[in-house]
Amino acid sequence: xxxxxxxxxxxxxxxxxxxxxxxxxxxxxxxxxxxxxxxxxxxxxxxxxxxxxxxxxxxxxxxxxxxxxxxxxxxxxxxxxxxxxxxxxxxxxxxxxxxxxxxxxxxxxxxxxxxxxxxxxxxxxxxxxxxxxxxxxxxxxxxxxxxxxxxxxxxxxxxxxxxxxxxxxxxxxxxxxxxxxxxxxxxxxxxxxxxxxxxxxxxxxxxxxxxxxxxxxxxxxxxxxxxxxxxxxxxxxxxxxxxxxxxxxxxxxxxxxxxxxxxxxxxxxxxxxxxxxxxxxxxxxxxxxxxxxxxxxxxxxxxxxxxxxxxxxxxxxxxxxxxxxxxxxxxxxxxxxxxxxxxxxxxxxxxxxxxxxxxxxxxxxxxxxxxx
Amino acid sequence: xxxxxxxxxxxxxxxxxxxxxxxxxxxxxxxxxxxxxxxxxxxxxxxxxxxxxxxxxxxxxxxxxxxxxxxxxxxxxxxxxxxxxxxxxxxxxxxxxxxxxxxxxxxxxxxxxxxxxxxxxxxxxxxxxxxxxxxxxxxxxxxxxxxxxxxxxxxxxxxxxxxxxxxxxxxxxxxxxxxxxxxxxxxxxxxxxxxxxxxxxxxxxxxxxxxxxxxxxxxxxxxxxxxxxxxxxxxxxxxxxxxxxxxxxxxxxxxxxxxxxxxxxxxxxxxxxxxxxxxxxxxxxxxxxxxxxxxxxxxxxxxxxxxxxxxxxxxxxxxxxxxx
Numbered sequence: 001x002x003x004x005x006x007x008x009x010x011x012x013x014x015x016x017x018x019x020x021x022x023x024x025x026x027x028x029x030x031x032x033x034x035x036x037x038x039x040x041x042x043x044x045x046x047x048x049x050x051x052x053x054x055x056x057x058x059x060x061x062x063x064x065x066x067x068x069x070x071x072x073x074x075x076x077x078x079x080x081x082x083x084x085x086x087x088x089x090x091x092x093x094x095x096x097x098x099x100x101x102x103x104x105x106x107x108x109x110x111x112x113x114x115x116x117x118x119x120x121x122x123x124x125x126x127x128x129x130x131x132x133x134x135x136x137x138x139x140x141x142x143x144x145x146x147x148x149x150x151x152x153x154x155x156x157x158x159x160x161x162x163x164x165x166x167x168x169x170x171x172x173x174x175x176x177x178x179x180x181x182x183x184x185x186x187x188x189x190x191x192x193x194x195x196x197x198x199x200x201x202x203x204x205x206x207x208x209x210x211x212x213x214x215x216x217x218x219x220x221x222x223x224x225x226x227x228x229x230x231x232x233x234x235x236x237x238x239x240x241x242x243x244x245x246x247x248x249x250x251x252x253x254x255x256x257x258x259x260x261x262x263x264x265x266x267x268x269x270x271x272x273x274x275x276x277x278x279x280x281x282x283x284x285x286x287x288x289x290x291x292x293x294x295x296x297x298x299x300x301x302x303x304x305x306x307x308x309x310x311x312x313x314x315x316x317x318x319x320x321x322x323x324x325x326x327x328x329x330x331x332x333x334x335x336x337x338x339x340x341x342x343x344x345x346x347x348x349x350x351x352x353x354x355x356x357x358x359x360x361x362x363x364x365x366x367x368x369x370x371x372x
Numbered sequence: 373x374x375x376x377x378x379x380x381x382x383x384x385x386x387x388x389x390x391x392x393x394x395x396x397x398x399x400x401x402x403x404x405x406x407x408x409x410x411x412x413x414x415x416x417x418x419x420x421x422x423x424x425x426x427x428x429x430x431x432x433x434x435x436x437x438x439x440x441x442x443x444x445x446x447x448x449x450x451x452x453x454x455x456x457x458x459x460x461x462x463x464x465x466x467x468x469x470x471x472x473x474x475x476x477x478x479x480x481x482x483x484x485x486x487x488x489x490x491x492x493x494x495x496x497x498x499x500x501x502x503x504x505x506x507x508x509x510x511x512x513x514x515x516x517x518x519x520x521x522x523x524x525x526x527x528x529x530x531x532x533x534x535x536x537x538x539x540x541x542x543x544x545x546x547x548x549x550x551x552x553x554x555x556x557x558x559x560x561x562x563x564x565x566x567x568x569x570x571x572x573x574x575x576x577x578x579x580x581x582x583x584x585x586x587x588x589x590x591x592x593x594x595x596x597x598x599x600x601x602x603x604x605x606x607x608x609x610x611x612x613x614x615x616x617x618x619x620x621x622x623x624x625x626x627x628x629x630x631x632x633x634x635x636x637x638x639x640x641x642x643x644x645x646x647x648x649x650x651x652x653x654x655x656x657x658x659x660x661x662x663x664x665x666x667x668x669x670x671x672x673x674x675x676x677x678x679x680x681x682x683x684x685x686x687x688x689x690x691x692x693x694x695x696x
Contacts, residue, residue, distance in 0.1 A: 079445070113478045122477035130444065131477035138469050141434050145441020145449070152397070152423055152447065159441070171461065175434030182429055337475045338513050340482070340537040343566065343613035346513075 001236060003212040003222035006256060009231035014292030021231060023072075025299055030092075031068050031230055032294060033308050035287050038064045038088040040312040041097060044320065045104055045118070049265040053324065054104050058119045059261030062228075064088045065286030066192050066255040067162075069233025073241050074160060079128040079150075081143040081161035084119045085192070085259075089162070093127040097316055101323035113337070114329040137163060137170025140189065144176050144250075147185040151247075158186040158244040160237075166197025168211050177218040177252065186244035188237065189252045192227060194259040199272040212254035220250045227257030228286040231293070258284070331357065376556045379549040381523035382412045382488070385530035386450065388560050390420050393448060396534060398425040400435055400452030409454055410490060410549055436462035436487065440470050443485040448534060456491035456543060457500045463508070470539040471514030483539045486530070491519075492584045492634050493680050494547030498673035504583075504635035504666065509541050510612045510644070516540040517612040518565060521586035523554040525609060528563030536565060545584035552587065565610045568618040574602035577690050578622050580645050581632040582608040585681060589632055592686035601694050611641055616648055623649045627658040628693040632681055637665040659696035662689040 001007050009019050021028070038060055045057035060067075067088030074080070074093070082089055090100060099111070103121050106114035111122045112131070122131035130139065130146075143161035150157045167173055168191060180187045191211050195202055208214055215222025221243075225236040233255050240251035258281040262269040269278075294300035335342060335350035342350075357363075376384060389396045398416055400408070404427040407414030416425035428435050432453055439449040453459045459466070470483040493502035509517050518533055518540055520526035526544070533540035571586060572593055581589045586607050593603035606622045608614065623629050629649055631642035642663040649661060664681045672679050 081441075111478045111480055112476055115478075116476050120476070122480050124480045131473060131481050133468060133472070133476065135464055135468055138437065138464060141437025141465070142441035142444065142469070144434075145438035145443075146445040147441070148438060149442050149445035149447045171433045171464075172437060175429075175431040175437060178429050178431065179434045179438055337479050339474070339516075339613070345613060345616055 001221070001223045001239065003215060003224055004210045006224050006226050007232050007236055008226040008229055009235055010229045010289055010293045014296035016231065016293065019231070019235070027072070028294065028297070028299060031072055032290055032300070034068050034088055034092045035064045035230070035290060036305070036308045037091050037097070037312045037315070038067065039287060040309070040316050041087050041091065041100065044316050046265065048104065048320070054118055056118045057104065057265045058084050059259060059264070060085055060087050062260035062281060062286065063192060063194055063257050065230045065290065066227040066233050066257050068092055069230040070160065070162065070190055070237050070255075072230070072234050073237035074127070075157070076127050077157045079130065079143070079146050079157065079159040081130045081139040081146070081159060082132060083162050083164060083167070083192070084132050084134070085164070086162055090121060090123065090129050095123050095126065095129065097319040098322050099123065101319045102326065105323045105326070106328070107323060107326040108329045109323070109326050110329070113333040115333070137167045137172030137176070139163070140167070140172040140176025141179060143187050144180045144183070144185050147180070147187045148183060150186055156245050158188060158241050160188045160190060162190045162192060164197060165191065165193040165195065165202055165205055165211060166200065167191065168214065169205055177215070177220070177250070180250040181219045184247065184249035186247070187250040188240040188244060189250060190237070191252065191254045193254050193256050196259065196263070196269070196273065198263040198267060210254060212252055215252035218252075220252060222252045222254070224254045224256060227255030228284050228289055230286065230290050257286070373555045373557055375553055376523045377550050378520070378523045378526045378544070378552050379410060379412055381526040381556050382530060382544060383414055384556060385527040386413060386416060387419065388527070389450070389531060389534045390416065390424060392560055395446060396424070396448040396450060397442065398450045398452070399428050401430055401454050402427060403452050408452060410546065412488070413452065432458055432462040433465055436465040436470065439485050439487070440465060440473070440483050443483040443539075444473070444481050448484060450486045450488060450534060453487060453489040455497075455501050456489040456505055457503045459489055459505065466509070466515065466539070466541065467512045471512045474538065475514060482537060484537050486533045486540045486542050488530075488542045488544060490546035490549070491543045492545050492547055493671055493676050494584065496673060496676060499670050502671040502676065504633065506543055506611055507635055507640050510641060514538065515612060516565060516610065517543065518610050519543045519545065519583040520609065521545060521548065521583055521607050522552060523556045525563050525569065527556050528561050529565065529609065531560060532562040532565050535562065543583065547584045548587070563609070566613050566615050567609065568615050568622070569607040569609055571605035571607050572603060574604040574626070576602045576626055577628045577630060577694050578604045578606065578626045579630045579632060579686070579690065580606050580608060580619065580622070582611065583634070585632045585634055588681060588683055589686055592683040592690060595683060595687050596690045599691070601690060603690060619645060619648055620652045624653050624656045627656045628696070629657070629661045630664060630686065630689045630693055631661065632664045632686055634666050634680055636668045637663055638668050640665055659693040662693050664689045
């Protein structure tokens with residue numbers, strides 16, 4: 001595996017050229033099902049936002065194979081420090097759609113109690129899916145710290161952190177990779193190079209030959225992998241995770257992919273992405289790619305897709321009903337969880353807010369739209 | 373009970389915590405075999421091994437970022453930032469990450485960690501080894517900000533900070549590191565966070581101060597007493613969350629208030645103290661509240677003694693509010 005040459009497993013005809021996939025049929029179908037559920041979730045969230053039912057979302061279309069391939073290499077005891085575009089990683093490991101939608105609606109059952117924007121998930125079960133923040137790259141050194149704790153206690157777990165091409169320019173990329181390599185931390189850095197950091201293309205992000213090659217200067221392996229190929233991402237991740245578990249230190253993986261939509265629901269990619277690029281990558285759709293592979297193994301036909309799509313649609317339909325029907329968090333949640341114990345000054349401010357609401361009525365909620 | 377300097381008390385606290393709790397780890401630039409540039413971590417690597425007290429690459433963002441990850445995953449990190457002036461690359465990690473994890477995850481993920489850092493002037497450190505940046509951090513919900521002024525408090529507050537379930541910025545007055553000595557109990561004890569310390573009783577003027585300004589105010593109070601002015605001195609010790617009730621009570625006791633800090637005045641912590649008193653006890657005030665602070669300029673090198681509040685300036689303010 002190399003830092004400048006693209007690792008691919010699934011060939012255009014769906015073959016794998018002798019590659020040992022090492023997954024049962026059930027596992028392969030779980031990957032496929034997760035691809036479809038991720039796409040359905042993404043599609044639903046886009047529609048919910050367009051119809052004004054939620055304020056914001058982050059498109060995932062086109063990048064699902066990277067998420068699913070990466071997640072498939074992890075155990076439930078491993079830790080994920082994800083980015084906001086990692087729906088598939090949560091879904092792969094069994095985070096219920098409803099729990100994700102509670103966050104999208106910012107309702108009383110949201111793990112973040114409606115404090116965060118949509119797509120800023122936080123889950124502790126069934127896998128550590130660490131609370132997401134918006135500033136870019138801050139979670140990289142955090143993953144290294146979590147991994148330090150694993151190593152100190154002699155655990156064989158790993159921390160995986162996922163970020164975009166833009167994230168490679170952040171302070172946290174440098175400190176994260178540097179600390180991890182010096183400490184030989186059990187960490188995998190997964191750069192999902194979707195080629196655009198909002199509107200900034202890779203040519204405006206780096207003069208480096210690839211993102212993966214940056215690993216060399218930090219003293220760790222760098223692997224460039226086809227991000228639209230579930231099995232290639234899985235192969236690279238498995239090797240990196242294995243290295244980490246053996247105490248051999250971190251790896252940087254660059255998954256080369258493309259987001260077939262805007263950065264967010266507030267972004268219009270037609271303003272900066274050339275039409276030809278969309279057309280080119282439409283043909284490389286990761287779901288179609290995986291279907292070809294499954295078909296060759298006689299695990300797929302149109303009926304399989306229809307069955308899983310129907311299942312995903314039904315699942316998300318129920319989850320939306322549940323999340324949309326759940327009330328907003330109470331005003332008291334503004335004042336809790338700042339510290340473990342509520343300090344006097346915050347308690348006083350809360351009481352004043354309740355008192356005002358009692359005397360003058362509730363504050364006006366606004367339309368909740370992200371004004372971009 | 374041993375007589376220790378403030379620096380030795382910090383070292384004693386770290387050793388006590390590390391003996392008490394195997395999840396406590398200490399790290400930062402040069403804190404390992406060298407024992408830190410001020411020797412606050414001297415002997416820790418030797419006693420507890422290089423897995424629990426170690427040097428890091430030169431990156432404040434990395435130190436705090438990795439510290440957060442350790443805290444999320446069950447360790448008790450005590451990070452050192454060599455000088456508070458160098459903390460700003462980690463500002464994002466402290467303000468937007470450590471301080472917000474509990475809130476943004478609804479309590480699923482928390483950051484019980486301590487960030488120790490020497491702050492303040494008096495060592496001819498110029499612009500970048502002298503700053504008092506507490507106000508930046510006191511504007512951050514989710515963070516605690518603690519500043520000791522005696523060896524006893526340094527150990528007791530640091531042990532309380534290490535035991536705290538939330539992130540604590542522990543600012544050490546470097547000017548006092550070797551300047552003050554005091555009796556320090558052996559073994560583990562805690563000084564509760566968010567409690568004030570009455571340094572000196574007095575019925576005429578109340579002086580609020582913290583950190584390196586406490587001994588300055590004490591000397592000014594001795595001179596004021598010679599002129600017949602009895603000064604009540606309150607060491608705030610924890611700036612966030614502040615014991616506001618205690619501040620209001622102490623202000624009411626004399627009705628004449630001076631607030632002293634080394635940091636610049638504009639938007640400084642003294643402004644908050646003044647506002648709390650104005651909002652809650654203005655009818656008790658016999659004189660306008662006076663602030664004695666650093667100037668609203670960067671911190672100078674050669675002329676630092678003019679910049680830092682001294683007993684001359686504090687005494688002048690005490691006399692002013694007393695005679696108003």
